[in-house]
Structures are given as structure tokens and as C-alpha cells.
Amino acid sequence: MASIWVHGETAGDGSLTKLSTEVATLARSVAEGMGGGDVTGVVVAADPGAAAQELAMYLPKVLTLTEPATADHAAGMIVAQRLAALIEAQGPDIVMTGAGSEGRDLAGALSALTGWGVLANATAVKGAPDGPVATHSVFGGKLITESALTDGKGIITVRPNSVTAEPAGATGQVEAATVSGELQQPAVPIVDRLDAETKAAQIDDARIIVAGGRGVGGPDGFGLIRDLADALGGAVGATRAAVDSGWIPYSQQIGQTGKIVKPQLYLAMGISGAIQHKVGMQTASTIIAVNRDPDAPIADFADMIVIGDLVEVGNALLAELRARSG
Amino acid sequence: MRIVVLTKPVPDPASGGERLGPDGRLDRSNSPAVVNGNDEYVLEKALKLIEAAGEGEVILLTMAPDNGPETMRKALAMGATRGVLVTDPAIAGSDTVATTRIIAAALQTLSFDLVFAGVDTSDGVAGVVAPGVAALTGMPYLSYAASIEPDEGARTVRVKRITADGYDVLEAPMPALISGTQALGEPRYPSLKGIMAARSKEITTLTLADLGIDPGTVGLSGALTKVVDSRPPAARGATKVVRDAPDEAARQIVELLAERRLI
Numbered sequence: 012m013a014s015i016w017v018h019g020e021t022a023g024d025g026s027l028t029k030l031s032t033e034v035a036t037l038a039r040s041v042a043e044g045m046g047g048g049d050v051t052g053v054v055v056a057a058d059p060g061a062a063a064q065e066l067a068m069y070l071p072k073v074l075t076l077t078e079p080a081t082a083d084h085a086a087g088m089i090v091a092q093r094l095a096a097l098i099e100a101q102g103p104d105i106v107m108t109g110a111g112s113e114g115r116d117l118a119g120a121l122s123a124l125t126g127w128g129v130l131a132n133a134t135a136v137k138g139a140p141d142g143p144v145a146t147h148s149v150f151g152g153k154l155i156t157e158s159a160l161t162d163g164k165g166i167i168t169v170r171p172n173s174v175t176a177e178p179a180g181a182t183g184q185v186e187a188a189t190v191s192g193e194l195q196q197p198a199v200p201i202v203d204r205l206d207a208e209t210k211a212a213q214i215d216d217a218r219i220i221v222a223g224g225r226g227v228g229g230p231d232g233f234g235l236i237r238d239l240a241d242a243l244g245g246a247v248g249a250t251r252a253a254v255d256s257g258w259i260p261y262s263q264q265i266g267q268t269g270k271i272v273k274p275q276l277y278l279a280m281g282i283s284g285a286i287q288h289k290v291g292m293q294t295a296s297t298i299i300a301v302n303r304d305p306d307a308p309i310a311d312f313a314d315m316i317v318i319g320d321l322v323e324v325g326n327a328l329l330a331e332l333r334a335r336s337g
Numbered sequence: 338m339r340i341v342v343l344t345k346p347v348p349d350p351a352s353g354g355e356r357l358g359p360d361g362r363l364d365r366s367n368s369p370a371v372v373n374g375n376d377e378y379v380l381e382k383a384l385k386l387i388e389a390a391g392e393g394e395v396i397l398l399t400m401a402p403d404n405g406p407e408t409m410r411k412a413l414a415m416g417a418t419r420g421v422l423v424t425d426p427a428i429a430g431s432d433t434v435a436t437t438r439i440i441a442a443a444l445q446t447l448s449f450d451l452v453f454a455g456v457d458t459s460d461g462v463a464g465v466v467a468p469g470v471a472a473l474t475g476m477p478y479l480s481y482a483a484s485i486e487p488d489e490g491a492r493t494v495r496v497k498r499i500t501a502d503g504y505d506v507l508e509a510p511m512p513a514l515i516s517g518t519q520a521l522g523e524p525r526y527p528s529l530k531g532i533m534a535a536r537s538k539e540i541t542t543l544t545l546a547d548l549g550i551d552p553g554t555v556g557l558s559g560a561l562t563k564v565v566d567s568r569p570p571a572a573r574g575a576t577k578v579v580r581d582a583p584d585e586a587a588r589q590i591v592e593l594l595a596e597r598r599l600i
Contacts, residue, residue, distance in 0.1 A: 023502055085498065085507055087468060088478055110464075112481050112499070115457070119468030120478070122434055123441075128561025129433050131463030144565065149461055150348060150355035150363075157566040165561065168463070197477045199513075203506035205497065213501060219599065243600065251519070261483070261520040262499065267350055267459055268374045268519040276599045286351050290459075297597050298573075299590055310576055315593055317579040317586040327587035335591065335600065 012048045013142075013163075015041060018094070018108035018117060019054035019066040019073065027054075027065035029216050030109035032176035034169045035069035037136055038107050039179065044138020052183075053097065055090045057082035060185075067183040069176070074188040085199040087116030095124040096190040105143060105160075107136075110168035111215060118166045120196075128165045130158055134173055134273070134294065143167060151267065151290035171216035172273040208260050212246035219245030219276045220295075222265060224288070225252040226281020226302065226321055233259055235325045236280055242332040248272065250288045266291035281321045284309025301325065338393040338489055340383040341447060342417065343440060343454040343467070346370040346401050346408040350459050360557065361564030362430050363460070370404045372412050375455025377524040379517040382485055383453050384416045384525070390489065394418040396447065400439050402429035406540055413535035414527035420540040421447065427545055430557030433461075437469035439555060442548040444474055451494060452514040456481055467516040477509035483520035487511065 017038045020028045035052060042048040052066040052073035059075040067073045076097065080089050094106065094117070106121065108114035110132045122129045130136075133145035139159075145167055147156050214220055221240040223233055233247065240247045247263055254264045265272055266288040277295035282288060284300070284307055292298070293312060300313040301324045310316045317324050347370065348355045354368035372380075380395070387393040397412050397420040399405045405422040413420060423443050431439065444452060457464035471478030479496040483504060487494045492511050497504040499518060527535070545552050553559060577593075579586050594600045 023500070085479065085505070087480070088472065091468075091472065112456075112464075115464035116468045116478070116480050119433075119437070119463075119465030120472040122465060123437050123469035123472035126434065126561075129463060129465050130562055131433065131461060131465055147461075148570070151350045151459060152570060153353065153355050154357065155568050155570050156357070156361075156564050158562050158564050161561050161563050168465070196472060196475060197509065199477045199479055199507050199509045201505045202495070202508045205504040205506065207503040210502075215501075243594075254519075255523065261518070264519070268378070271462065276594070276597075286353070290350065293570075297593070297599065299593065301586075305578065305580075310578070312573050313576050314574065315577040315579060315590065317581075317590065319580075319583060319586055323583040324586050324590075327583035328590055331584075331587045331591050332600070 013042065013045050013105065014049045014051070014103040015105045015107060016103045017050060017052045017070060018106060018114065019052045019062050020109055020113050021054065021056045021062045025056065025058055025061050027062040028109065029176065030111055030171050031066065032069055033171065033174050034107050034109055035066060036176045037169060037174045041136050041138035041143050045142065046140055053094065055081065055093045063185045067185050068178040070179065071183040073183055073185045075185060076188050076190065080194065080198050083201050085201065087113055088120050088196050089194060089198055091117050091120035091124060092194055092196055093190055094121055096192060097188060098125060100190065104164050105167065107167045107169060110170045114168050118168045122166055128160055130160065130165060130167045133167055133169050136167055136169065148294060151286060152293045170273065207262060211263055214246045214248050214263055214265065214270055214272055217246035217272065217274050219243045220248045220272060220274045221245055221278045221280065222248035222250070222282060223253055223280045224250040224282035227253060227258065230258040235322060238329055239278065239325060242329055250282055279309055280325060282309060283307040284312065338387065338390050338487065339396065339449045340386065341396045341398050341444065341449045341452045342376065342380045342383050343452065344376040344380065344397050344399050344408065344412050345373045345458050346399065346404050347373045347458055347460045357567050360430065361567065370408050372408050373455055373458045375457060375518065378519050378521045379453035379455055380412055380415060380417065381524040382517060382521045386487060396421060396449065398440065398443055400428060400436060402426065409540055410535050411527065413538045414531040415525055416531060419538055421543060422540050423543045425545045425552065427552035427556045430560060431555045432560040432562050433463055433465050433469065434561050435555035435559055437466050437473060439548065439550060440466065441470045441473035442550055443543055444470065446543065450511045451487060452476070452512065454514070454516045456516045456518050467514060471514045477513040479507045479509055479513060480516040482515050482517040485515055485517065485521065
């Protein structure tokens with residue numbers, strides 16, 4: 012029987028991240044596909060209690076490890092060392108984590124410490140009798156690959172929005188675990204915390220994203236994009252051109268050197284859909300584009316393209332949405 | 338100050354020619370290699386830091402079975418001082434674990450103050466090699482950098498790490514390993530002078546034997562993960578083109594949103 016561990020990632024306020032609830036949900040179905048097996052959550056944090064209780068809504072058992080150093084140090088390397096020690100003691104086969112910045116740092120360090128392989132950035136994972144099979148979108152989405160582990164042990168990082176999180180029928184048990192020993196890797200202290208320049212909803216796991224490109228014309232033009240995002244209950248995204256122009260912070264950039272997102276709806280305003288942007292959003296369930304140019308590349312992969320001025324169409328859409336909700 | 342920049346040759350994302358060969362590895366014959374996009378941002382930062390310091394070296398470290406020199410020349414043309422290429426027929430098909438071990442071993446042969454890497458590469462988008470190298474070498478690891486500020490006198494480096502709601506300012510002693518993002522700033526284009534100069538810059542080659550790594554533990558044979566299937570993505574449905582006036586167009590958008598239960 013395989014044993015799968017789910018890394019419960021904590022947000023800044025100590026709560027469990029949405030991505031971890033998705034990974035937990037996915038892990039249950041992977042175990043089922045492998046013919047049954049244990050799925051256990053593990054939360055390593057300075058104060059793991061709240062996140063562990065949340066994770067227990069998804070999994071039958073959650074281990075907590077209290078690690079004070081994670082409160083004021085870069086957490087990934089610390090969590091990796093503690094998890095590696097717990098793995099050594101308890102012998103799970105698979106560790107699943109999110110493919111965000113925290114999960115990727117953790118997976119890389121944990122892989123090096125355990126010698127386990129990594130199935131990275133999975134868009135889906137299924138359980139087969141001889142182990143998990145992960146689906147990946149590689150080369151900017153031009154190819155879908157499926158990969159497996161060669162020796163039954165490994166780490167899987169899972170992209171946001173790969174599944175819809177669903178709590179299990181029963182709430183699981185939370186148990187405190189301990190590991191002994193000093194941390195071997197140097198801990199990197201956080202000497203200061205800075206707020207983002209602007210408070211914007213996160214695009215990483217947003218269900219709806221309204222994004223603007225060069226066609227938006229300037230920082231003021233993003234006012235309309237924000238209004239549309241608010242009306243739809245979504246987050247604001249942008250192309251690299253808009254970010255490079257300083258109209259919107261890098262945290263909102265979607266594409267090759269920004270974030271890869273998979274929302275239910277991607278509303279692209281004044282975005283041509285060049286390959287560097289396409290790689291970040293092409294797996295959105297529904298893509299609607301507003302563009303003056305009927306020959307823009309996005310016309311080839313959007314579900315709908317409205318040929319027109321984005322300000323005119325955007326304002327009309329805003330009025331229509333507000334009328335509906337009003 | 339001496340900065341090592343990890344640079345990976347990746348298939349040009351704009352080429353559209355990426356495909357896998359029968360062994361599940363990239364068929365390089367069909368797509369030209371370029372320096373990975375995120376690696377260019379950290380390279381640019383390294384060049385700026387050395388220029389500001391007035392002295393020092395930017396050393397490229399690349400691992401590639403066959404196409405290392407061509408992309409390294411491009412990075413040398415941007416201004417890097419010299420290159421170190423780990424190349425060996427046996428590394429073809431290496432997974433992230435083997436890559437991490439090889440890079441870590443190659444770093445042990447160099448002396449440096451800082452190591453920079455892009456946060457991920459555009460081909461596999463795993464983002465796990467840099468933290469792995471930090472774990473194997475025992476260097477402090479500062480990731481997702483939006484800014485990098487070394488203090489040579491104090492022998493420390495400060496990094497603004499991008500987080501969900503802003504930045505964590507991290508500080509560590511040198512030598513340290515830093516993964517960086519596009520927020521570090523636009524990379525320069527090589528000048529004609531830079532391109533000419535790059536031709537005579539030194540690229541040192543290391544083999545697995547030089548690093549004391551058993552060829553059987555890396556490459557396809559040593560891989561802990563394997564590609565079991567690959568296919569083109571499912572085609573999206575036909576695009577509906579709307580050319581109506583704004584009000585009517587907006588109505589049609591809302592109709593589609595309602596149909597798909599998005600509002």
C-alpha cells in the first residue's frame with residue numbers, strides 16, 4: 012500500500028493555502044487510483060495548528076511539526092529539512108505539494124536531501140496501480156507529457172486550479188510529530204517585510220482573470236480593467252509589455268517570465284496573444300478577447316473575440332454586468 | 338566580486354518547433370536554442386553589479402549535452418567574463434535530480450561570492466534545481482528575488498523576495514545562491530563589440546569524470562522520472578468572432594459568461 016504525504020502550506024496569517032486544499036483533494040484520488048493507501052497531511056510551521064485543522068477537513072490524518080524558525084526565516088529550506096527527517100523516520104512513498112514559489116523551493120531542496128525524483132508542475136495527476144502518473148504542459152504548452160517515477164518514490168508539484176478542492180466526508184485526526192536534530196542548512200533570516208506597491212487580488216489561483224496588454228494604453232487604462240475584474244469577482248492580470256511600461260506591478264504578469272494561470276475565465280483586453288503571453292494563459296477554460304485587430308494571434312485560440320475598441324466594449328460590458336447584478 | 342550565473346540552453350519558445358524524439362527527450366534538431374529567459378535577467382543583474390563594483394567576474398555555468406557553446410556565446414556577448422561548460426554524452430536525458438548534482442559538483446570546482454539562477458526554465462518550468470543545488474552545497478538560498486544588493490565590505494547580500502502579499506527582505510552571508518525574476522530588470526542586447534569580444538572569451542569544459550560523477554547515475558539511465566506519453570494539447574473549439582457594436586458585443590459576452598456559469 013502506497014503512502015502519500017501532502018505538504019500543507021501556510022499563508023502569511025497561518026491559514027492553509029487554497030492550493031494545499033486542491034493538492035489534498037487530488038492526493039485522495041491518486042491514492043484511490045493506486046488501489047488504496049494512506050494519505051497524510053504534514054504541516055511544518057511555527058504555529059501549525061490552524062492550517063492543520065483546515066487540512067484535516069480534506070484528509071484522514073494530519074501531522075504537525077512545530078518549527079519556530081519558520082516564523083522569521085525563509086521557510087522552504089527549513090521545511091525541507093524537517094520533512095526529510097520525518098520521511099526518514101516514517102517512510103512515505105510520495106510527497107505532493109503545490110507548484111507555487113514555496114512548493115517549488117521545498118520540492119527542490121527535499122529532492123536534493125532525499126535523492127527522490129520530482130514530477131514537476133503537474134496539471135493533473137492520476138493514480139495507476141504501479142504509481143502516480145503526472146500530466147505536464149511543456150515547451151510553453153505546445154506539448155502535453157505524462158511522466159512517472161522509476162523507483163516508486165518521489166515528489167510531485169501541482170499547479171493551482173488543477174482540481175476543485177472538496178473536503179472529505181469526515182474530519183481527520185491531527186497529531187503532533189517531532190523530529191530531533193539541529194538544522195544542517197543555513198537559515199536565511201527575514202530582516203524586513205514590505206507590502207506590495209498596490210494591493211491586488213492574487214492571480215495565481217484566481218477563478219476569473221481580466222487582463223490588459225499594451226492596448227490598454229497606460230496606467231489609467233487599467234482602471235477599467237480593475238472595474239471589470241471587480242464586477243466579475245476576479246483578479247487583474249497583465250502582459251509583460253504592460254508591466255515593463257510600469258502600468259501594473261510584476262506580481263500581476265502572466266506569461267513566460269511571469270505566472271502561469273489556469274482560470275475558469277480569461278478576459279483579455281487589448282492583448283494580441285503573442286507566444287510569450289499565450290504560454291501563461293492558454294489552459295484557461297474560457298478565453299474571451301477584445302481586440303481591434305481581427306488578425307491578432309489570440310483570435311486563433313480564444314473562444315470568442317470581439318473586434319472593437321477595448322474602452323468602448325469594456326465600458327459597455329461593465330454597464331451590462333452592473334445592470335445584471337444591480 | 339565574482340558571480341557565477343547558471344544559464345541553461347532552452348528551445349526558443351518563439352520557434353514553435355519543439356517536439357520530443359522517440360526516447361522522450363527534446364529533439365533539438367527542430368528548434369534553435371536560446372538562453373533561458375529568466376537566466377538573462379539574473380545575468381543582467383550580475384553584469385550591473387560587477388560594473389558598479391568596477392572589478393570582478395561574471396562566470397557562466399552551463400550544463401548541456403551538445404549545444405552549450407552556442408548559447409554561451411550569446412551570454413558572453415552580453416558581457417559575461419568567461420564560461421564553464423559541463424558537457425558529456427552521458428548527461429543527455431538527465432532529470433532534475435541529476436542536473437542538481439552535476440551543477441552542485443561543478444560549483445565546487447569554482448570560487449565565487451554569489452551564484453545566480455533564474456527561478457525556472459521555460460522548457461520544463463520545474464523551478465527545483467536552484468533550491469536543490471543550495472541544499473547540496475549548503476549555501477544560503479534566497480529565492481524569487483526582485484532585487485539583489487550585495488555588501489562586499491560586510492560580506493552579506495540582501496534580497497527582496499516576492500511573496501503573496503509583498504516582499505520579504507532576506508539577508509545572508511556570502512557565498513549565497515540566489516534565484517531571480519524578471520523584476521530584476523530588462524536584459525541588455527549584445528553590442529557588436531560584445532559579439533566580437535565573445536568569440537575569444539574562454540569556455541572551459543568539464544566532463545563527468547572531472548567532477549567524479551559516475552555516468553550511470555545520470556542521464557536517461559539514471560533518471561528517477563520517465564516520460565511515458567506525449568501528445569499535442571487538445572485543440573480548442575472554434576473561435577466565435579463578434580463584430581457588432583459595443584453594446585451588442587457586450588451582450589454577447591455576457592450571454593457566453595452566463596451559459597458557462599461564470600456569472
